[in-house]
Amino acid sequence: MPAGENRRNCSFKMRDRSVGQILFIKLLMISTHFGMSYSYFADWSVLARDRTPSCVNIPKNLSLCHKIGYTRMRLPNLLEHDTMQEVSHQAKSWLPLLSIHCHPDTKLFLCSLFAPVCLERTIYPCRSLCLAVKRGCEKTMKSYGFPWPSMLDCQKFPLDNDMCIAAMNGNGSANGKENHSELHKQEYKEIVRDIVVDEEKETKDPFMESIPCSSQTCNQEASFNNIINNFCKADFVMKIKFKKVKHRLLTGRKVKNVYKTWRGTPGELRKLRKPKLKLRPEDSCCSVWVKARRKRQNYLLMGSKVGEELVPSLILPWTKDRVLKRARRAFKQIDCSSYSKSNPNNAYESKS
Numbered sequence: 573m574p575a576g577e578n579r580r581n582c583s584f585k586m587r588d589r590s591v592g593q594i595l596f597i598k599l600l601m602i603s604t605h606f607g608m609s610y611s612y613f614a615d616w617s618v619l620a621r622d623r624t625p626s627c628v629n630i631p632k633n634l635s636l637c638h639k640i641g642y643t644r645m646r647l648p649n650l651l652e653h654d655t656m657q658e659v660s661h662q663a664k665s666w667l668p669l670l671s672i673h674c675h676p677d678t679k680l681f682l683c684s685l686f687a688p689v690c691l692e693r694t695i696y697p698c699r700s701l702c703l704a705v706k707r708g709c710e711k712t713m714k715s716y717g718f719p720w721p722s723m724l725d726c727q728k729f730p731l732d733n734d735m736c737i738a739a740m741n742g743n744g745s746a747n748g749k750e751n752h753s754e755l756h757k758q759e760y761k762e763i764v765r766d767i768v769v770d771e772e773k774e775t776k777d778p779f780m781e782s783i784p785c786s787s788q789t790c791n792q793e794a795s796f797n798n799i800i801n802n803f804c805k806a807d808f809v810m811k812i813k814f815k816k817v818k819h820r821l822l823t824g825r826k827v828k829n830v831y832k833t834w835r836g837t838p839g840e841l842r843k844l845r846k847p848k849l850k851l852r853p854e855d856s857c858c859s860v861w862v863k864a865r866r867k868r869q870n871y872l873l874m875g876s877k878v879g880e881e882l883v884p885s886l887i888l889p890w891t892k893d894r895v896l897k898r899a900r901r902a903f904k905q906i907d908c909s910s911y912s913k914s915n916p917n918n919a920y921e922s923k924s
């Protein structure tokens with residue numbers, strides 16, 4: 573290995589080590605103040621847990637929090653994750669934010685919540701740390717429809733004091749100033765677009781679920797009238813699981829239950845066996861909405877054939893709810909020719 577590369581690798585290791593050492597020293601200093609100042613947090617119970625926490629080793633698969641200056645963490649953590657499996661799974665959602673280098677303290681802030689250091693008392697991130705990371709990353713996140721989640725509301729965290737983790741790199745971005753270049757935006761766009769839903773995990777992702785989606789396709793009321801309304805307007809209706817979820821493209825597994833199709837050619841209708849669905853631009857957040865749910869989730873899917881593309885108009889999680897059961901029975905006998913926009917239920921009632 574060339575001498576120059578050796579020196580670079582050595583400098584990177586020393587920098588990681590020095591950051592870890594500084595953080596560890598800070599945490600030790602903080603812990604010495606808890607005996608006389610614990611009352612500071614007595615009435616600040618937003619993040620507090622009733623359960624007595626335990627200390628566990630930070631696992632290797634918790635990639636978000638490698639080399640953070642300590643090896644043991646408290647469980648449950650400050651995001652109310654009770655198991656290491658849950659911690660590791662939920663932390664994966666934040667790797668894209670870490671990858672765009674929008675602020676040098678992003679890792680410090682996230683790991684103070686996902687993997688809080690194991691000391692006698694809980695140590696929270698300071699509000700200034702939260703605000704610094706938010707200031708550095710929020711604009712890029714918003715550019716692609718990902719607002720700063722409510723679960724990380726900076727007002728939840730304490731003002732700067734000797735008993736919380738403060739920012740280590742000032743209030744700017746990774747370069748000491750706001751850095752929202754097109755390169756960073758494109759990196760974030762591609763990283764989010766290519767996140768593949770974890771096939772083995774069934775837990776939900778609170779970060780993804782906290783992202784609001786204003787799309788009319790995946791944010792509709794699950795009422796009987798609305799389902800029948802969409803059924804009568806749709807070219808195709810089916811029960812489906814999604815195999816792949818990417819930006820504006822949903823690929824279904826083999827469909828077994830089809831409730832309605834258009835009068836197409838055999839070749840056209842074959843597309844419904846393993847459909848590829850193209851989301852409209854205004855519905856692009858539906859891909860994130862689907863990713864927030866478990867991989868094997870069934871959906872009631874309705875949509876239209878627009879040219880050669882299949883475009884969803886309603887995506888509704890399949891449940892055992894009485895309303896959905898009633899609607900499924902209605903699919904078999906509904907007369908959409910008598911459908912009325914003023915009373916979308918009358919198409920069903922006229923046959924009852």
